[in-house]
Amino acid sequence: MSKSDVTELATRLEEYLGDPHDSGSRMPFAQILDHDVRGEYPYQFVSLLRRWDLHMHCLPAEYGGLAGNVETGITLMRLVARRDPSTAVGLALNSLGFMPAWVLGTREQNTALIADMKRGSSVSWGLSERVHGSDLVANEVNAEKVEGGYLLTGEKWPIGNATVADKMVVFARTGKRPGPAAYSLFVLDKWKADADTVEDMPFEELYGVRALDLSGVRMKGAFVPDSAMIGHEGQGLEIALKTSQTARVVLMHLALAAVDTSLRLAMDFAERRVLLGDAIADVPYTRRQLTEAFADLMVADAVVLGAARALQAAPEQISIWSSVVKYLVPTMLQKTLSQLTVVLGARTFLRDHPHYGMHQKMVRDILITDIADGNTVVNLRNLGHQLAGLLANANAPGPAAAEAAAERAATLFGMDRELPVYAPVKQELFSRGLDDAVLAAPDGLRRLRALAEEAKGTERDRLLRAADVAEELLDRAGPMAERAAALKTALGKDYAQSPELFELAKEYCLLHAAAACVLTYVHSHDAVEDPLPSGALLLLQLERLRKQIFPHESVTDQAVVDEVMQVLRHFHQENRLFSYWQIPLAERTVDPADVVR
Numbered sequence: 001m002s003k004s005d006v007t008e009l010a011t012r013l014e015e016y017l018g019d020p021h022d023s024g025s026r027m028p029f030a031q032i033l034d035h036d037v038r039g040e041y042p043y044q045f046v047s048l049l050r051r052w053d054l055h056m057h058c059l060p061a062e063y064g065g066l067a068g069n070v071e072t073g074i075t076l077m078r079l080v081a082r083r084d085p086s087t088a089v090g091l092a093l094n095s096l097g098f099m100p101a102w103v104l105g106t107r108e109q110n111t112a113l114i115a116d117m118k119r120g121s122s123v124s125w126g127l128s129e130r131v132h133g134s135d136l137v138a139n140e141v142n143a144e145k146v147e148g149g150y151l152l153t154g155e156k157w158p159i160g161n162a163t164v165a166d167k168m169v170v171f172a173r174t175g176k177r178p179g180p181a182a183y184s185l186f187v188l189d190k191w192k193a194d195a196d197t198v199e200d201m202p203f204e205e206l207y208g209v210r211a212l213d214l215s216g217v218r219m220k221g222a223f224v225p226d227s228a229m230i231g232h233e234g235q236g237l238e239i240a241l242k243t244s245q246t247a248r249v250v251l252m253h254l255a256l257a258a259v260d261t262s263l264r265l266a267m268d269f270a271e272r273r274v275l276l277g278d279a280i281a282d283v284p285y286t287r288r289q290l291t292e293a294f295a296d297l298m299v300a301d302a303v304v305l306g307a308a309r310a311l312q313a314a315p316e317q318i319s320i321w322s323s324v325v326k327y328l329v330p331t332m333l334q335k336t337l338s339q340l341t342v343v344l345g346a347r348t349f350l351r352d353h354p355h356y357g358m359h360q361k362m363v364r365d366i367l368i369t370d371i372a373d374g375n376t377v378v379n380l381r382n383l384g385h386q387l388a389g390l391l392a393n394a395n396a397p398g399p400a401a402a403e404a405a406a407e408r409a410a411t412l413f414g415m416d417r418e419l420p421v422y423a424p425v426k427q428e429l430f431s432r433g434l435d436d437a438v439l440a441a442p443d444g445l446r447r448l449r450a451l452a453e454e455a456k457g458t459e460r461d462r463l464l465r466a467a468d469v470a471e472e473l474l475d476r477a478g479p480m481a482e483r484a485a486a487l488k489t490a491l492g493k494d495y496a497q498s499p500e501l502f503e504l505a506k507e508y509c510l511l512h513a514a515a516a517c518v519l520t521y522v523h524s525h526d527a528v529e530d531p532l533p534s535g536a537l538l539l540l541q542l543e544r545l546r547k548q549i550f551p552h553e554s555v556t557d558q559a560v561v562d563e564v565m566q567v568l569r570h571f572h573q574e575n576r577l578f579s580y581w582q583i584p585l586a587e588r589t590v591d592p593a594d595v596v597r
Contacts, residue, residue, distance in 0.1 A: 001068030001069055001072050002416065002418075003415050003416045003527060003581075005068070006071070006072050006075055006581070007581065007582075007583060007584075009057070009072065009076070010075050010076060010079060010581070010583045011583060011584050013052065013054065013076055013079050013080075014079055014583065014584065014585050014586040015586060015587075016052055017079070017080075017083065017586060018586050018589070019586050019587060019588055019589045019590055020032075020082075020083045020586075021354070021355070021588070021589075021590040021592075022589045022590050025586070025589075026045075026048055027045055027048075027080075027083045027084060027087070028354075029083070029354040029355070029357075029358050030354040032045075032083060032084040032086075032087075032358075032361075033352075033354060033357045033358065033361065035084075035086070035210075035211040036086065036210045036211055036361055037210075039203070039205060039206065039210045039211060040211055041090070041164060041203070041211055041212070041213050042084065042086055042087045042090065042211050045084060045087040046087060046090055046091060049080065049087070049091060050091075050120065053066060054076055054077075054080070054091060055091055055094055055095065055117060056114075056117070056118065057072055057073055057076055058073035058076075058077070058091075058092070058094075058095040059095060059098060059114050059117065060102060060110070060114075060422070062110075063107070063110040063111045063113075063114045064111055064114040064115060064118065065114050067422070069312060069419050069422060070246070070249070070250065070308050070309075070311045070312060070422055071305070071308040071309060071419075073095065073250065074249075074250055074252070074253045074304070074308050075253075075581060075583070077091065077092055077250070077253040077254075078253040078254075078256055078257045078260075078577075078579075079257075079577075079583065079585075080257075081253055081254045081256075081257035081258070082257040082258075082260050082261045082577075083261075084211070085208075085209050085254045085257065085258065085361075085362070085365040085366075085368070086209045086210065086211035086212045086365070087211070088253065088254060088257070089160065089209055089212055089251075089254065089368065090160075090161060090164075090211075090212060090213065092250060092251065092253070093124060093125065093160040093161045093165075094117065094122045094123055094124075094161065094165070095250070096125050096160075096243070096246075096247050096250070096373075097122070097123030097124045097125045097161070097165065097167070097168070097169055098110075098113055098114070098117070098123055099125070099243040099246055099247065099424070100125070100169050100185050100230050100239050100240065100243050101113055101169070101187070101230055102424055103230075103231075103239045103242050103243060103424045103425055103427075104230060104231040104235065104239050104425055105230050105231070108227075109187070109227075109230065113167075113187070116166070116167070121166045121167065122161060122164065122165045122166055122167070123165055123166070123167045123168065123169060123187075124159055124160060124161040124162050124165035124167070124168045124169070125159070125160070125168070125169055125243070126141075126156040126159055126162070126168040126169060126170040126171060126188070126217065127156070127159075127171045127240060128156065128157065128158060128159060129141065129154070129155065129156060129157065130155065130157045130158075130216075134374065134375065134377075134378050136171070136183070136237060136240060136241075137178065137179065137180060137182070137183070137237065139171060139172075139173060139183065140154055140173065141153065141154030141155070141156060141170065141171070141172045141173065141219070142154055142172060142173050143170075143172035143173060143174045143184060143186060143224075144221075145174070146223075148225060148226060149223055149224050149225040149226050149228065150172075150174070150186060150223070150224050150226075150228075150229075151221040151222065151223055152170055152172055152186065152188060152219040152221070152222045152223075152224060153219055153220060153221055153222075154172070154218075154219060155201075155216060155217070155218045155219070156168070156170065156171075156216055156217050156219075157201060157215070157216030157217075158204060158214050158215070158216060159214070159215065159216050159217065160212060160213065160214055160372075161213050162200065162201065162213065162214075162215040162216050162217050163200045163201070163203065163213050163215045163217075164213045165190075166189070166190060166191055167187055167188060167189050167190065168187075168188045168190065168217060169185055169186070169187055169188075169230065170185065170186050170187075170188050170219075170224075171183060171185055171236055171240055172184060172185075172186060172236070174233050174234065174236075175233075175234060180237045180238075181234040181237075182234070183234070183236035183237045183240075184229055184230075184231070184232075184233045184234060184235065184236040185229065185230040185231060185235075185236045185239055185240070186224045186228045186229055186230070187224065187228045187230065188219070188222060188224055188228070189224075189228075190217075193222045193223065194222070194223070196220065197219060197220050197221050197222040197223070198217060198218070198219055198220075198222050199217065199218040199219075199220070200215065200216075200217055201215045201216040201217060201218065202215060203215050207364055207367070208361075208364035208365040208366070208367045208368055209364075209365045209368050210364075238429070241429055242424055242425075242427045242429070243424075244322075244373045244374055245311075245318045245319060245322040245427055246311060246318075246322070246424060246427075247372070247373040248322040248323070248325065248326035248373050248374055248379070249304070249307045249308055249310075249311060249318075249321070249322050249325055249326075250308075251326075251368075251369055251372060251373060252300070252304045252307075252325055252326075252329050252330075252369065254365065254366065254368065254369050255300065255329050255330050255333045255366055255369045256297065256300055256301060256304060256329075256333075256579070258333065258337065258362035258363075258365060258366040259293065259296070259297045259300075259333050259336050259337060259340075259362070259366075259578075260297065260577060260578045260579070261358060261359075261362055262337055262340045262358075262359045262362045262363075263290070263293050263294060263297065263340060263578055264572065264578070265340075265344070265355055265356065265358060265359050266290060266293070266340045266343045266344055266359075267281070267290065267568070267569075267572045268355070268592040269343070269344060269347065269355075270286060270290060270343055271569075271572075271592075272592065272593055280343075281565075284558060284561075286343055287561055287562070287565055288561050289339055289340075289342060289343050290343060290565070290568065291540060291561050291564040291565050291568060292336075292339065292540070292544060293336045293339050293340055293343075294537075294564065294567075294568045294578060295537060295540040295541045295543075295544050295564065296332055296333060296335075296336040296544055297333070297336065297578050297579075298517075298537060298541055298578070298579075298580070299332070299513055299516075299517055299541045299544060299545065300328075300329045300332060300333055301578075301579050301580055301581075302413075302513070302516040302517045302519075302520040302541075302580070303324065303325050303328060303329060303512070303513050303516045304325055304329060305413060305415070305516070305520060305524075305580060306321065306412050306413055306437055306516045306519070306520070307321040307322060307324070307325040309411065309412045309413070309419060310412055310436075311422060311424070311427070312419040312420050312421070312422045312423075313408060313411045313412050313419055313420060314408055314412060314434075314436055315423065315424070315426040315427040315428065316426065316427070316428045316431065316432075316434070317428075317431045317434050317435060317436060318427045318428070318431075319382060319386070319427075319428065319429055319430055319431050320383065320386065320390065320431045320434075320435045320512075321435075321437075322379075323374075323379035323380075323382045323383050324379075324383065324508075324509045324512045324513075326369075326373075326374060326376075326379045327376055327379045327380055327383070327505075327506070327509055328509040328510075328512075328513055329369070330366065330367075330369040330370040330376075331370065331376065333366060334366055334367070334370070337359075337362060337363050337366060338363075340359065341359070341363070344356060344359060348360065377502075380502045380505045380506065381497075381502070381505075383505035383508060383509070384496065384501040384502060384504070384505045385496070386430060386431060386433070387484060387501070387504060387505055387508060388433075388481075388484060389431075389432065389433025390431075390433055390435055390438070390508060391477055391480055391481040391484060391508070392433060392481065393433045393434065393435070393438075393439060394435075394438045394439070394474075394477040394481075394511070395477050395478050395481055397439050401434070401439060402439055402440070402442065402443070405434075405436040405439035405440040405443075406439075406440045406443035406444075408436050408440070409436055409437070409440035409443070409444065409519050409523065410523050412436060412437070412519070412523075413516065413519040413520045413522075413523040413524060414523040414524055414527065415524045415527040415528070415580060415581075416524070416526075416527040417523075435512060437512050437515040437516050437519060438474070438477070438511055438512055438515050440515065440519060441470070441474050441511075441514070441515035441518060441519070442474075444515065444518040444519045444522050444523075445467050445470060445471055445474075445518060447522040448463060448466065448467045448470075448518055448521060448522050449463075449464065449467050451463060451521075451522065451525065452464045452467065452535075455535070458535075458536075458559075458563075459535045460535075461535075462534075462535030462536050462538070462539050462560065462563075463535040463538070465539055465555065466518075466521075466535060466538045466539040466542055467518075469539065469542040469543065469546060469555055470514050470515075470517070470518050470542050472546070473510060473511060473514040473542070473545060473546060473549075474511055474514060474515065476507065476511060476549075477511060480504055480507060480508065483500075483504065484501070484504055487500050487501065487504075507549070510545050510548055510549065513545055514542060514545050517538060517541045517542060517545075518538075520580065521533055521538050524580060528580055528582065529582050530570075531566065531567045531570045531571075532567070532580065532582070534563070534564070534567050536556075536560045536563035536564050536567070537563075537564050537567055539555065539556055539560055540556050540560060540561070540564050542555070543555045543556050575587070575588055
């Protein structure tokens with residue numbers, strides 16, 4: 001699906017949902033907050049989005065869905081999540097439940113599942129167990145082979161949509177000996193199971209995404225036929241890990257949406273709140289807070305852009321891209337929301353106010369992006385295990401590898417470039433030291449400096465300074481490799497689980513993010529609309545990454561901040577999504593002046 005097609009589809013969804021500040025719209029903030037306070041599952045919102053066929057745009061057209069590519073679903077879910085993350089997660093979990101079948105299901109299984117979803121059925125992903133958490137090879141739900149099928153016994157908890165879903169894809173032990181090949185996957189149809197073999201567990205009371213169904217299921221010899229197995233016996237772990245890779249990227253729609261909403265609320269407030277004769281948006285300190293929040297969001301947007309497209313354009317590297325995005329985006333954007341809390345001040349505490357209450361909700365709801373489908377520790381550990389190869393290639397890439405990475409980067413970060421068909425079975429669990437973002441960064445810097453030479457005045461200066469800052473960050477790969485080698489020698493077998501290795505993995509994520517910002521600029525600069533591309537914004541994005549290493553050193557001045565504020569104000573006044581996508585949002589039918597008091 002082309003960029004223009006995605007934009008047109010997203011615009012239609014925005015028009016359908018309407019202004020969330022308007023109590024008469026289909027998904028108004030006031031009603032969303034009411035669901036949130038009462039912890040009530042948003043059946044009404046899920047139903048209206050199903051009628052619009054939103055979930056079908058997240059399912060493969062090959063088997064009866066409407067999905068053209070993964071980033072289409074992410075973009076659409078982002079527009080839902082900017083209103084209500086609980087509804088967005090509820091819908092996304094349905095697609096996640098289908099993902100194991102997308103990876104290795106038969107045509108008959110996939111066609112039947114999607115046909116059921118068209119009729120209103122839903123699927124949940126039964127992976128987690130209460131005692132074992134992320135330790136999948138310790139899972140205890142058992143699948144006993146009997147004539148014609150298997151009997152499932154055990155408990156899955158906590159599971160999103162476990163109660164409201166009609167079917168559950170269950171990760172269960174089939175092997176006698178422990179190990180990676182001991183697990184398989186089955187589609188459990190709760191409506192076909194004997195009544196005394198399946199028991200839904202109650203909804204949990206939640207801190208964030210309070211309206212979400214987070215519950216579980218107990219199985220006591222629940223029968224599933226042989227035809228319900230996805231893939232072959234023993235392939236369950238591989239399929240589960242590939243499913244999680246995709247889920248980690250897709251879930252980032254919620255983090256992006258949370259900051260989009262809170263930044264929009266903060267801009268509404270800051271542009272109209274007057275103190276000592278000036279709007280607080282014109283107070284230098286507040287202006288920097290707002291522009292830094294915008295820059296953070298655009299860093300995350302670039303990282304997610306590359307990761308989403310990597311699912312299709314570089315599936316053999318997705319173990320790296322998915323872990324980078326899953327660690328970096330939630331941890332960075334949680335801090336961004338805290339920064340916006342400073343701008344909103346005392347109004348943050350007005351829980352019943354449909355404007356400010358939404359900021360509180362986003363602060364709580366974003367936390368699920370840190371936890372679900374592999375938490376921070378899981379993703380940093382995955383990066384740590386592969387870090388030696390990544391740093392070796394970053395410091396001394398072969399000419400062929402660098403050239404191939406540069407060529408793929410044009411697709412990975414070029415918003416108007418056509419993507420290959422999504423084939424999740426091609427995803428690999430180890431990248432063999434390849435990360436096209438970092439490998440293509442030198443080519444991206446050359447392109448950025450060439451664009452700078454074509455620019456004039458301050459824009460030329462901004463781009464050249466941005467190239468220098470990005471190069472400084474990317475040059476850290478050499479010292480990082482030396483530190484890693486010294487630590488490995490000093491710590492021996494303890495190195496793989498050491499806090500120092502986790503810190504190195506965090507730093508590598510900053511290098512990847514810096515490359516993503518540069519590559520998005522150089523490969524999408526002709527695809528974005530005014531006021532992008534912006535050299536000032538790129539420079540501030542890179543400063544935000546650099547400050548995670550040098551927190552008290554700035555590379556921008558007030559003039560750069562003022563230029564970025566012009567970009568931010570344009571997005572806000574033109575009512576566009578704070579993103580490279582620049583989706584036109586639903587027309588504001590309620591005057592912001594009426595809701596920010």
